[in-house]
Amino acid sequence: MKFTANPFVRLIGCLLLITTLSACDNTTEQAYTPDSDANKATINSTGPQGDHHDTGWPRTIGSADEKITLAAQPKRIVSTSVSVTGVLLAINAPVIASGASQPNTTVTNKDGFFTQWSDIANQRNVQPLYHGEADAEIIASVAPDLIIVTATGGDSALKIVPQLKQIAPTLVVNYDDKSWQQVAEILGAATGHEKNARHAIQQFSDQVQQVKQSITLPPQPVTAITYYEDGSGANVWTGQSAQGKLLTQLGFELAIIPETVKGELSQGIRKDIVQVxxxxxxxxxxxxxxxxxxxxxxxxxxxxxxxxxxxxPPVQQNQLYALGLDTFRLDYYSASHLLTRLEKQFSQLQ
Structure with a gap:
């Protein structure tokens, strides 16, 4: 059924959007405080073109489906994917609401937000909009001026993007072949928070180098997996996944995944996992x-x-390493927690 927003909701949304955009001309990027190649960050703006676009609106952003043009710096961002909300929070983007996962699990709080950043979301009054499948009418009700959608994954709202585009500019981000840092660069460019993104990335990079120098690697190569609770199989993380990229940065060698085990992937065409x-x-x-x-x-x-x-061999030789419940989806917060655990586990091997 085609989505048609309530006329009152659309009127309020338009008025709020006009007010918000007119106030954006004098907006300055907030100080970075993370704890209080279809869509590579390709931008054409009124300022000089290049890798860093700290000024200049309107700007055109490359999206996974098509380019979008933002008239002014977004002030009311909705993330339809709980998988990227943490990255938005880490760069201090003004995310006002987010889709959520099932609440009260081992990895989520009562709102369905990931535990690694749920406290920060609460501090910033981020509203959980729905649990599970995205709802265009609920999204419209909060009058966003930018909507973020992921191209793949269980929380992708890709199928309702045409409806979302009637509400506000909609950026589709493909994260299955990117590190969280690459996603941060894309979102930083789209939100005008490039400096915050670069700061978060540099802070994390410094932590990576410190951990790399302090650990002794276990027997190589390694296989990175998410084990199914029923024991029937696993998602094997590839070198294109955020998990695989981070392990490689730290000096780990990823074992080759045999072609004979690769089959059809669910949740869209994904490059980050092989389901076995x-x-x-x-x-x-x-x-x-x-x-x-x-x-x-x-x-x-x-x-x-x-x-x-x-x-x-790794089972017989007890080379099994649990890396934390919050590491299924890596963002600034969960990746930082992961580094801390890796340092604790593998510094003990020295």
């Missing part, structure tokens, strides 16, 4: 160590008792 199960499960785990994302010690014990995996 059944008889292909064990064959996909070619590493001498297993890096377990979105996992705690319970996952380690489950793998040890899985009869289809107990013959593998």
């Amino acid at each position: 199960s059944g008889e292909k499960f064990a064959d996909a785990l070619q590493g001498q160590s297993l890096m377990l994302f979105s996992a705690d010690q319970r996952s380690v014990e489950q793998i040890k008792t899985n009869p289809f995996l107990n013959h593998l």
Whole structure:
């Protein structure tokens, strides 16, 4: 059914959008305080073109579906994907509301926000709009001036992008082949928070170098996975995933995923994971160590008792490393937590 916003909602939204955009000309980027190639950040603006676009509106942003033009710096951003909301928060973008996941799980709070940044979202009064599937009418009701959509993943609102474009400019971000830093650069360009994005990236880069120098790597190469709770299979993280990119930055070598185990992927055409199960499960785990994302010690014990995996070298040699429940989707906050855990685990190997 085609979405048609309530006339009153649309009138209020338009009035608020006009007021907001007219106030943006004198907007300055807030100080960076993260704790209080279809869509590469390609910009044409009224200022000089280049890698950094700290001034100049209107500007045209490359999106995963088509370019969008923003008349002024956004002030009321809605993230339809809980997967990228943390990046928006880390660069101090004015996100007012977000889609949410199932509440009160091992990785989410009562609002359905990821625990690594839920406290910050609450401090900034970010409103949870819905749980699960995106709802265009609910999004329209908060009168956004920029809507962020992810191209893939379980929380992608790609199918309602035509409706969302009737509400506000809509940026489609493809994150399945990007690190959170690359996503931050894209969102920084779209929101006028380039300086904050660069600051967050540099701060994290410094932490990466410090951790890299302080750890001793486990047996290489490694396979990075998210283990299914029922033991039937796993998502294997590829070198194009944020997880794989970060491990590589730290000096880890990712084991090759055999072509014979690769099949159809769900949740769109994804480059960051290979989904394996059944008889292909064990064959996909070619590493001498297993890096377990979105996992705690319970996952380690489950793998040890899985009869289809107990013959593998990393299981027999106890080279299983749980990297935390908040690492399924990496953003500034969860990636920083991951570095802390890696340093704690692998500095003990020295």
